[in-house]
Amino acid sequence: MASLELNQLLDMGISHGRARAALKRTRGDVMSAAERVFAGEFDDILSDDEGEDQAESNEAYYQEYNQVMKIDDQDEAIDEDSAEEDGDDFDEDMGYDDSIYNESMSDSEPVASDPYAGIFFSKDRVEEIIEPIEKENLVDIYLPNGKSLQVGMLERGEWMSGCPEGGEQSFLFQLYDMLEDCQMPCSSGCGFLFTRHKRDFFSLFPTFPEYTSYLSHTIRLTCPQCGQVTCLACGERADRLTALEKMNEMGKGKERGSSAFAYSSDVLSTTDGPSTTSTPPTSISPPPRELLHCPALQGVILGVGLHMIDRTFSQGQNQTRQAEDRMHPSNKKRKVTEKEEGLSSVSCGLLLSGKVKNARGTGYAGSTDEDRSGQIKAEEMQRLADSAVSVLLQHVQQYLPNINRQGGPATSDYLVHPTALAHLRRRSNFINALLRNDSLLDMSNRDAIYRALFDWLEIVSNNESLASMLGMPQMRPVRTRPLEGSEDSLVVTYEGAPSPRELLEFVAIQAQAALRGLRHVGSTASEETRVDQEMTEEELQTSKEDIQKKAMTKPEGPRDENATLEAFCLRILKSASTIDLRLAETKGKAFVQRMKEQLPRLEEGIAQAERGEKAKEKSVIQMYEEWATRARFQYVDLRAETSSSKTFAWRHAFSAQITQLENTSLPKRSLAIAKELAILTTNLPVAWHSSIFLRVDEVRVDVLKAMIIGPEGTPYENGCFLFDIFLPLDYNYKSPVVQYMTTNGGRYRYNPNLYPDGKVCLSLLGTWSGPGWISGQSTLLQVLISIQSLILSEEPFLNEPSWADMGGSPQSKAYDANIRRMVLLDAMANNMKTPPYPFENEIQTHFRLKASAIRTQIEKWKTLDDGKMIHGDGWTDANAGPNTNPDIRKSFDGAAAEVKRMLCELEGKQPPAPVDMEASNEKKKKIWRR
Template sequence: MASPRRNVSILPQNLDAKVVSTPLDTDGNLRLLQQLDRRFQSVRCREPTCGADLSILGAMDHLMTWMPFARGSQPMPLSALLCKKCRKYTCVGCGEKPVTGSQSVTVDKKSGIMVSTCCENGKLFGAWILLSAFDEIELSVQGQKTQHPQSRSRPSAGKGTGNGRDDPLDFGASRQWGGEAPIQKYKGNDGKDDQPIRDILKILPLFLPSPKSKPAPALVAMLRLSFLLDRLATLIANDSITNMTQRKDLYHAVYAFLTVVANHPVLVEILLEQRPSKKQSPGLQALGGEANRRLLKVDTSSAGLALSLATCVHRAVPHAKAFANLSKQFAIEEDVKSEDNKEAVNLCIELLSFYGALKKTGPVAMDRLAPTIKDEWKIYAERNRVTFTDDVLQGPHTVLEGHRFQKGLRGGLSATDSAPGRMKRLWKELADLSTSLPFGIFLKVSETRLDVMKAIISGVPGSPYEGGLFAFDIYLPPWWPTLPPQLNFAMDVGEFGANIFSDSYAPLNPNIHPGGQLCLSLLNMWPGNPEEMWQVNVSTLLSVFVSIQSMIFGEPYPYRNERGRERTGGSHEAKDYNKKVQCKTVLYAMIFWLENDDAKRGIWKDIIATYWRHNGKRVLDVVKKWSKKNELLRAYGGSRGVDLVSRLEKGLVSFNAGLSGQGAPRYMY
C-alpha cells in the first residue's frame, strides 16, 4: 500500500489572494516576502522514511546546480531540491516528486537548456530564485566591497556547480550582499555584465502566471523589492541606438520580458506605478530574513519616487519611432544590408510593441502620461521640429541658390558616397533632433540629401534677441562626424537681401562675423579647451544647435561674448551694445519676415505664418517694453529716424489682413 502524500501544498492558499500591498508599503511587501521565505526554508524530503530538512543554496548556486540537469527530454524543474540523505528529489512548491518534462521550453538551443515547471507554487519558487540571482548579479555590477552577513545564503554543493561558466547560458558572476541601488540614468555600459542578466530575463517569463491567472501577492512583492525594475528603467532610458545595437541580445530579452508583464492585466500595474528609490538593499534573498530588514533603505517621499517603467518607455517612444521611420524612409543601399542597422530597427519595433501592449492593458494610466498641451503654438512647434523637403536645395528660384554651401554641394560627395556608418549616425542624430530639439528651433532637411539642412532659431526670452527669428544653412561634409558640421548665418547680404552687417552699428553678436561665419569652439572655429572642441564620439548636431541658441541668442549681454569682456555684463558698454542689438533684431529678425516677399514665399513660409499668428502680440509687447529704455527703437538710423516699433506693428497689421484675405485664422492681437 502506497504511503500517503505529504506536503501537497507547501504554500498557503492565501498567497493567491488579491494583491494587498502597494509599492509604498515596504513593510507589507517585506512581510509577504518573509512569509514566502519561511515556507521555502521549511521544506522536507517527500520520502516518509527520510523526512530530512532540505536546504536551499544561494540563488546563483542553485541555478548553477540545476543547469546540468535542465537538458534532455526530461529536464529537472528549477523547483526540485535534492535530499543529500536519500538522494531523492522533492518539489519545493508541492512537496511531491517533481514532474519532469512537463511543458518544457528550450531557452537556449546551443546549450540545450530547457525549463519545465512542476506546479504553480513551483513557478513561484522559480521566480524567487531568478529574481534573487538577478539581485546578486546587480550588487556585483554595482561594485560594492562591503559585505553584509550572508544569513540567507547556503554553502555551495560540492558537485554540479562548475559547469555554468562554459555554457552559452552563463549565470557566472561574483556574488556578495550589500550595496547601493542602481541609478535611473544611463551612464554607458560595455555590456560585459549583460549575459547573465539576459539569461535570467529569458527564463523569468516562464515562471510568471498566464494573463488569465492572478499573480500571488508574494510575486508582486518580489518584483517591487528586487533591483530588476530599477535596472530595466535604466536600460530603457538609454537613448544610444549604437549602444543598444551592440547589446542587442540583452535588449531583445528586456523587451520580451516587459511585453509579457505588460500583457498581464494585474502585473502590468508594477509597470505603471512609481517605485521608492532603493538607497541600499542586501538583495531579495537576504531580505527574506527578518534580521536583514534594517539593511533595506528606501525613500518613499514624493521626491524619492523613481519614474514608472511606463513613463520611461513613453519618453523613449518618440525617439524609437523617429529612428525607425527615418531608417525606412531614407534607406541607403549600403546600410540596408547592414546587420547592425536591421538590429537597430528591430529593437525600435520591439520597444514600440511593448508600448502598444502597455496601452492596450492599461489605457487609462497610459493616457495620463501624455501631457495636455493647450498652447497651439507649442503643439505646432513640437510637431514641426524637423521636416523634410528638397526646397532646402532649391532656394527661392534656382537649384542650390538658396544655400550657402551650394558650391561645395555641387562639387562634393553625395550622401550615398558617405563613409560606412556615416548615414546610420545621421539617422540616429535626426531621430534625436526630432524628439529633443529645444523649443524655438526648427530644422528642414533635404529629402534627397540628408546632409543638407536649413534651420531657424528663435531668440531666447531675457536676451536682446527675444522674439527674433534667425536663419542658418547647414552642411555635413564627407568627413563629418569626424569633424564638425559647417554652419553659416544666412541673413546677411545674399539670400534674403538684408543688410544686417552693412550699417555702422555694432555687429549682431561677436560670435557671428560678416559673411555669416560662426565662431564657436564646438565648431573648431574658436580656440578653446580640448573638451570644448568637436569630439567625434561625443559632440552632436543637437549640441551645436543648443550651443547656438544658448550662447548666442540666449546671452543677456552679448557684448561679453568678445574675448576679454567676459566680466562686463551689466556695464554701460554692455547695455549700450544691447540697444543696438535690439534694433537689429527688430529690423532683420522680425520686420524682415513680415515685409520681404521672398521670405514670405520661401521655405520658411509655413513656420513664419504660424509663428506670427500665435506670437505677434507677445513679440510686439516685448519690443514696446524695450523701447521705454531704448530710444534707438523709435529713431533708428539717426537722421532717418525710422520708428521700428511702429513699423513692426504696421507689418503685423498687414500680415493679419493677408491671413484674413486667405481665409486663414487671424493674427492673435
C-alpha cells in the same frame, strides 16, 4: 476541494470548470492539474458552463486574493493613513483613473489573460510606502566542494519592497514565509520531515551563476525512508517527468537543457570570492530543468536575480556619475526633472532657465588642444558597468517565463507565480532607465547592454502574463525620509513614470530616422518616390530571424558598421511592434489605439497649433510646448524649381555644393548622418523660453535648415533666426558647414559671431580658436545648442574677445539696445511679413501663441531703449554720418509698432492706430536739448 489550489489555477486564467476537473483527476496536485490543462486534456470542457454559483465564487476569489476593485471613470479617494498603518501588508485597492491607461474592454475581440486587469495606473500617481531599514546579515554557506563562503541575505523587507498593487504583498509574504526555516513533509506521505533553510533560497552570492549552481545542488532532496525525491520549494515530487516534459520529448525530440548546463559544481569549486571578470560569455547555456520545476522556485530565482540586477545597475550608474563629476568638478548638482530626462546631456542645459551665461570671446574659449583623459576614463567606467549588467541580464533572462524555451517549455512558463509578476513589475526600473537614454547614438556605442535589454524585452513581450506590464506606467522610488518615531524604517516616495512602451517610442522614432539616413544619403529621387519615405508595414514586422540574417550577412569592409546599425534599428522597431501586438491581445485594440494616440510622433507635413474649445482648456505655455515638440523635426522638400527636369537646384545657401554631391556618398558618412538624424529627432530642445526647429530634405538628408528661437532674457528673445546647414562629403571627420540667413538682406550684424554675409564664428565649426570638432564625438546638435546658448547670449557684447571684461558697461548696454531694435524689425516683423520657407507655419504659430507675451516684452524693452536708431552693422559709431537706408534708420517705436501690427493680423484683430513717428522723434529731440 481546497480553495487555495482552485484559486491558484483560476489566477492563471484557467476556467473554473476545467480547474475543478483537473484537480479532481490529479487528486489536488496543482502542478499536474495545470500541466494537463495546458496540454489540452480538458479542452472538451467549455469555459462558459459554470453557472451563476461559479460566477459568484470567482468574484469572491478576486475580492479576497487580488483585492482589485473595478471602478467607474471617477477617481477614488485613497486612505493614506490606513495604508501606512498596514506597513508591509499594504494591499490597498487601487483605483487610478487615467484616460490613457483606462482599460475599457468593450471590444468584442477575444482578449488574453491579464493579471492586472481592473487595476488603473497613472503617470501622475504618487505613493508613500513605509519600508524597513534592513541591516546586513552575513551567513556562512557550505558548498558542495566542502568549502565555505560568506554571503549576504535578501531579507524579508527588501524582498517585499516596492510600490504594491492588488494582492502582491500577500503573495510575497506567503512565499517568503513558506521558505524560511521550517519543516516540510516528504512528498510521498511517509512521514519524514525535511528542513528548509532561508539561506538555501535567499543567499546573495557574488555572481548569479554561483547562486543558481548552489541552488541546483540543494533544491532536490531524497527521502532517507522511502527514497522519493522532493522539491524543496514546492514540496511536490520531483523525480519523474511532468506531462509537459513528456510532450516535449515526444513532439520535438530535443535534447533537454539540464545536460548542457554550464554552471554546475565547477563554478562553486573554483570560486572562493567575488568574481572580477565582466566579460560576457560566448553563449549562455539553458538552465537545468530542476530549477524550472515549479512556479514557487521561479518566483524565488527571479526575485533574487532582479534584486542583483537592480543593485549592479545602481552601482554602475553611481560609479559612472562619480567619474563624470570628477571630469567636471565645477558642475553644480541639481535635480533633473521628469521633462528633462531622456535629453542628452548637451541638450538639457538650456532648459534649466531662459537666461544663459556668456562665453568668453567667440565660440568656446580656450586652447585648441583638449584634454579628453577624463572623458575616456568615464567611458571606460561606463563600458565596465554595462558589461557587468549585460552579463547578469543574459543569465537571469533564462528564468523568465518563456514558452519558446530551448528544449521545450516548463510548467512555470505557463503557470507564472504571482511573486514573479510582482518582482518583474517592481524591479524593472533598469528598463526605463536604459530606454530613457533617448539617444540611438549612445545605444549603438553601448551595444552589449542594449542587445541584452532587447533580448529581455522580446521574452517579456511574447508572454501574455508579462506583456501587459510593458504598457503600464512604472512606479519608481524618487526620495526617502526617516519615519518619525522609528529608527528602523523609512518612508519611500514612489512617483509614476512613463511606461517602457512609451519610452521605446522615442527610440523607435530615432531608429526610423537612422534607417532613412542610411538609405537616402546623397541620392536623388523622382517626384513619386519623394512622397512617402516612412517605414513600411513589412519593415515594421521584420522578424528576428530576418534581422539576425541581415546582421550575419553584412558585407565586409566599410559598410559593416552600417549593416550593424541597420540591424539594430530593425530590432528596435520589431520590439515596439511585438509589444503592441501582445498589448492588443491582453488589453484589447482600443487600449492600444488610445496608447498610440498619446505616444510621441513626428508630424508629416506642417504641424498645426491646437485650436478649438479643447485647446482653450490648456495653458498657453503647455499648448506652445506641445506644438513645438511635434513640429521641431520634420522632413520637407528643399528643392527649387528649375527650367530643366533633369537638374535640381536647392533652396539653400550651399546649393552648388549639394548639387556636386548628387549620388555620391561614403559609407562612413552615411553612418554618421544616420546617427545624427537619430539624435536630432527627439533631442532638439523645446521650451517656452527657447526652442530649435529643424527641417531635413526628405531624400537628401545631408541638406538641412534650422530655426532657433531667441532665448528668454537675452536681446534676441522670441526672434526667429534661420541657418542653412550642409553635411559635407568628409562629414563627420570634419564639421558641418553653416550659413546664417537672418541678416535683413546682408545689412544686419546681430552679434560679433554672426556676420552680415552669413558667416558663423564658432570653434566647433573651425571658424574660431578653441576646442574644435572631434571626429566621431562632436555632433550637429552640439553646434545648434552652442549657437543657441553661447552666441544668442544675455550680453553678446562680451563675445568679442577684446571686450570680454566689459560686462555691464555703457557700451555693452548700447549694443544690446541696438540688437533689440534689429530683432523687432527683422527677426520678428520681417519674418511675419514674408516668412521664409520651410518655416512659414512655425513662424506664424510661434508669434500667434506668444503674442501676449511679446507685447509685454516690448513694453519692458522700451524702458531699456536708449532712443537711438538702428545701426545695422552693430559696430557703427553713434557719431558717424547719417545712413540714408530707410530700413536701417528705424527707431525702437517704429519697429515695435510694426511688430504689434503684424501680431494683430495674425490674431485677426484690428491693428492699433499708426503713430506719427516724425512728430514723436521731434518731441524727443526737444526734450534732449533741454
